Amino acid sequence: MSTPQEYIEANKEKFIEELFELLRIPSVSTDSSKKQEIQKAANFLISQFENLELDTVKKFDTPGHPIVYAEHCPHEDRPTVLIYGHYDVQPSDPDELWDSPAFEPTVKNGLIYARGASDDKGQSFTHVKAIESFIKTGNELPVNIKFILEGEEEIGSPNLVPFLEEHEDLLACDMVLISDTAMFAEDQPSITYGLRGLAYMEVEVVGPNRDLHSGVYGGAVENPLNVLCEIIAKLKDENGVIQIPGFYDNVIPLTEADRTAFAQLPFDEEEYKNTLDIKEVHGEKGYSTLERASARPTLDVNGIWGGYQKEGAKTVLPSKGNAKISMRLVPDQDPKQIAGLFKKHVESLAPNTVKVTVTEHHGGHPSVTDLNFYGLKAGAKAFEEIYDKEVLFSREGGSIPIVADFKRVLGVESILMGFGLTSNAIHSPNENFAIKDFYRGIKTSARFLELLPEYSS
Amino acid sequence: MSTPQEYIEANKEKFIEELFELLRIPSVSTDSSKKQEIQKAANFLISQFENLELDTVKKFDTPGHPIVYAEHCPHEDRPTVLIYGHYDVQPSDPDELWDSPAFEPTVKNGLIYARGASDDKGQSFTHVKAIESFIKTGNELPVNIKFILEGEEEIGSPNLVPFLEEHEDLLACDMVLISDTAMFAEDQPSITYGLRGLAYMEVEVVGPNRDLHSGVYGGAVENPLNVLCEIIAKLKDENGVIQIPGFYDNVIPLTEADRTAFAQLPFDEEEYKNTLDIKEVHGEKGYSTLERASARPTLDVNGIWGGYQKEGAKTVLPSKGNAKISMRLVPDQDPKQIAGLFKKHVESLAPNTVKVTVTEHHGGHPSVTDLNFYGLKAGAKAFEEIYDKEVLFSREGGSIPIVADFKRVLGVESILMGFGLTSNAIHSPNENFAIKDFYRGIKTSARFLELLPEYSS
Missing domain, CATH: 3.30.70.360 (Alpha-Beta Plaits)
Structure with a gap:
């Protein structure tokens, strides 16, 4: 019997092919003419879960786009992780600025170029493949898992909160795991504990x-x-x-401790400006660039x-x-x-x-996660083992409103385990995701699930 | 032998059909893909002049769109009138706001709806038909006439001034006649003596x-x-x-006399606001609406x-x-x-x-015409005979830069004999021109040419 990590190593090409299949579906949720494509993306995920023979696989209809749900809960005495992601994407326009078609994934210099490559098809698919690495090798899942993958994140998740409220029991869990954020820098594993x-x-x-x-x-x-x-x-x-x-x-004003933490993060403002081709940064007077971009x-x-x-x-x-x-x-x-x-x-x-x-x-809503939560610590350990580097904890400027909703409705913290980079150009032409980050994401996810039982006790 | 005015009465339907033919050509000069349509409109005018067997009919090529030239100068001792107009039009967008297609002239409540109906195909075509009313009835033209019809007015006439400068002798004249402005109000004949x-x-x-x-x-x-x-x-x-x-x-600051003249013009600000569906007018403090719209x-x-x-x-x-x-x-x-x-x-x-x-x-350039010029007086008299109402002399807010150029290059004044109305929605969706104004324009033009010799002596 091979280990999950061995399985991941052996199936890299298959994983990429499957991801490409998902990326080719233009599931643009802001475009009302793309309803069929949204369904197609949801059905693709359903078939992925069915192939794993999970306990429950179900597509929930909503007044808008469907929610894909799956669960596999073999343990009475171990934590339950609710994995959240979204299979809808931003519009691709302006299309003329893409170097390759937005919905035909193209690999160049180790990067997968496609709308949704990082946000969030590529990142959320890592967890599907991590689960597969246990099931297909005959290894027992180390914890209970539930998946909730929605098709309306880019239009503000109008039907997700009502769904959470209606299915509070079904979704009961000990934490939420989300990969929809960026690492602080290349090869620098990071856990986002604050969102705007x-x-x-x-x-x-x-x-x-x-x-x-x-x-x-x-x-x-x-x-x-x-x-x-x-x-x-x-x-x-x-x-x-x-x-x-x-x-x-x-x-809430930034504390001295907050500001010290920001000041200690590795950040090269000259490189930041050069990458964007701007002469000067600009923002609220009295705050640093990182503070402006994430905490103000x-x-x-x-x-x-x-x-x-x-x-x-x-x-x-x-x-x-x-x-x-x-x-x-x-x-x-x-x-x-x-x-x-x-x-x-x-x-x-x-x-x-x-x-x-x-x-x-x-x-x-904005949110900030408790830094003492054991799930965060297990996540950090998994990251460090796979990336061989200490994790940074940071706040991010983007919004994942559902994090505040999970806290309010289900009463749990979220672990934001991002595998992307800010250079992924999400929401922009030429969105991309590094192949190596896709693989390391799968490995980190699998390792996190293995580590979690010991951190929870 | 019938008179020009009788000929005009008898040929009203024919004139409308010919105007519609011209209006159907989408000769949008700002759109570089419409070059062929511009040529088509120029050729239509050439064929109109050829049909009148004028002394000279010629299409001058320019680096941009062609200039249509025609002349008929039977007199050594009478004034020469250079009639200027333009056969290019503004873009029709936003097309969805048109009640009928912009390039399919449609008559409703006595108004012709089409892009260019007023600006300037409809207005400039009145003079072509006025000349026809002399030629086709065997009446001698009372003065010498020259036509210069361009296809680049809506893009700022980049090739017209070089053309004027190059053909100063050919274009020698005693005045320029232009119908590309609006009457002050319905049935209120008006001569514009100032332009921004x-x-x-x-x-x-x-x-x-x-x-x-x-x-x-x-x-x-x-x-x-x-x-x-x-x-x-x-x-x-x-x-x-x-x-x-x-x-x-x-x-140049407005004089007390200027301001008194403005104050005496008939103007109903409430109606103005109601027509535009605005609660308040807005502009430079210390000036009236008419001053703001034309002289500031x-x-x-x-x-x-x-x-x-x-x-x-x-x-x-x-x-x-x-x-x-x-x-x-x-x-x-x-x-x-x-x-x-x-x-x-x-x-x-x-x-x-x-x-x-x-x-x-x-x-x-902005311009102001000398109010004592005999051409203006003949124009006023012709207007008054046809409209049975005293002419108003006003300044208009729009721009016909060529008026300043005619003055500079050819040394002559321009007579701005507008047959349109501000409600013609030029440059807007549903541009229109009243059929009655089209006919009265032809009659006024013909009468002006008849009156001119006595005013010039």
């Missing part, structure tokens, strides 16, 4: 009831694009401080559009302008409350020459 | 070298869309005063774009943002100088966290 929340808004400014000739009306009729820019400009001051009244009220709240325009956007010059005074604006939140900011403050403030900035509408997209 | 100039700029703000995840980088890397909005917001103050240093230096300079964002603009929420920190920004100018502002001041100021506003590029599209 999110409030995502859309602003529409409407002026005249039709596009006007800017010569005939310009100067006498308010231009909604100018107003939109003026409103956005007023949302932050010259020091990068967000000007929405009450915005910072519930922000933000406000970013994610998209803006209005008027004439093509070749040449069209002298139009447009009827309306739109912007998507999102804010990253930190403990204890509440996304609903922040969305309300944003709406109220933007409306108060709108002159009565235009109509301003503010709508809310999905949001999510 | 134009400087049209494009601004690109580039931040990081690729689209980034707004969670991972947000707060630490400057967002080019936020910067773009901040720059635009700084271009005007809260009183609508443009903040570019030196911008107002060459603006402006700054408008004509288009803006960047980042994610589709359905749903994408958490991207975009690599770049763009805006098209134009300024309407008044005497004696110089478009090249203003473009330079704009570029310098915008560059000075750019933080060193981004790269800002400012480029210049076409511009044009």
Whole structure:
């Protein structure tokens, strides 16, 4: 009987082929025309679990995209790990900036290029293969496992929390394991213990009831694009401080200990700037780049559009302008409350020459995990054995709102065991995932499950 | 032998059919894929002139789109009128806002709906039909006429001024006649004696070298869309005063007489607001709506774009943002100088966290015509006979830069005899032109040519 690690070594090519099959499915959840592709991705995962002959394999329908559930619980007296991931992906546009097609995985210099390669198909698939390495070698699973893989993460998981609440007993567990974050640096195993929340808004400014000739009306009729820019400009001051009244009220200030920990993380600001081709970093005055990128709240325009956007010059005074604006939140900011403050403030900035509408997209709570949790310690040990390097514990700027929801509904901590890198270009053209990280991820996951019983006792 | 006016009455349906043929050609000059359509429109006009057996009919090639030239000069001792117009049109987008296809002329409630119906195919075609009304009835043309119809007005006439300069002798004339403006109100004949100039700029703000995840980088890397909005917001103050240093230096202030004339023009601000569905007008403090819309300079964002603009929420920190920004100018502002001041100021506003590029599209000089010119008086008389109403002399907010060029190169005044209405929605979806104005335009043009000899002596 071979060991799980031997099985992983022996099946590397098979694992890659299977991952590619999943990556070829354009399961873009923000695109309502891609419903069939979402189903296809869910069915692919179902067939993976069925092939492992787990105790339970089930596709739960929701008002949106389905949730794939699987469990295998051979032990009464050992921990239960709920493995969470998502099989939906971000849109691939702008497609013209991809060097290879977004949904045809292509390997170059040891990297798999494809939408979802890292976020989150590639990362979450590591755990499926880790489980396989026990089952297919006839080794007993060291702990109980449950899988919950959703298809709506990129649209804010609207149906996941209701699902958690409805299936609290089914999902009962001792911890959640998630691989949807990045390592701090290449070959530097990292566990993320803090995540930012999110409030995502859309602003529409409407002026005249039709596009006007800017010569005939310009100067006498308010231009909604100018107003939109003026409103956005007023949302932050010259020091990068967000000007929405009450915005910072519930922000827990960074402690001296927090700031010392940040200062000790390895970080080369020159390299950071060079990689992005920027002359200077920029952010809230009085904070370091790492603090700004992970432990302080933000406000970013994610998209803006209005008027004439093509070749040449069209002298139009447009009827309306739109912007998507999102804010990253930190403990204890509440996304609903922040969305309300944003709406109220933007409306108060709108002159009565235009109509301003503010709508809310999905949001999510920020979270911080207890550093003393035994699951974190087992995760760190597994990482260190496979990577042969000490783990860094860090906070990350992105949002995985479900972490706060797992805590609230199931009462458990999450272990964020990221195998990706910030250079993976997730949400961007040419998203990628290193083949070596995919393999090490599978190995780390398998080792973590083996180590967990001793850490729990 | 019938009179020109009788011929016009008898051929109304034929004229409409011919105009529709011209309107069906999508001769969009800003769209480089529409070159063949531009040629088609030019050829249509050539065949119109050939059918009238004018002395000279010629299509001049230019580095861009062709110039259609025709002349018929039977008199040694009478004035020569150079009739200028353009057969190119603005893009039709957003097409989904048109109630009928932009390039399939449709009549509804006495209005012809089509791109170019008013600007400028419909208006300039009136003069072709006026000439026809003399030639086809065997009546001698009362004056000498020359036509110059270009295909690049909507892209700033880049090849027209070189053409004027090169063909100064060919184009020698006593005045220019142009129908490319609007009447002050329905059934209110109007002659425009002032036009604004134009400087049209494009601004690109580039931040990081690729689209980034707004969670991972947000707060630490400057967002080019936020910067773009901040720059635009700084271009005007809260009183609508443009903040570019030196911008107002060459603006000739409105005199008391100017302001009294503006105040006496019939204008219903409530109706103006209701038609546009706006609660309040907005513009430079201390000026009336009519002054703001025609005799004061402006700054408008004509288009803006960047980042994610589709359905749903994408958490991207975009690599770049763009805006098209134009300024309407008044005497004696110089478009090249203003473009330079704009570029310098915008560059000075750019933080060193981004790269800002400012480029210049076409511009044009503002102009004011001498109110004592005999051509204006003959035009006013013709208008009054056909419309049975006294003419208003007004200044208009739009730009016809060529008017300043005619003055400079050929040394002559222009008569701006507009048959359109501001409600024609030129440059907008559902552009239209009243059938009755098309007919009255032809009649007014013919009558003007008949009256001119007596006014010139």
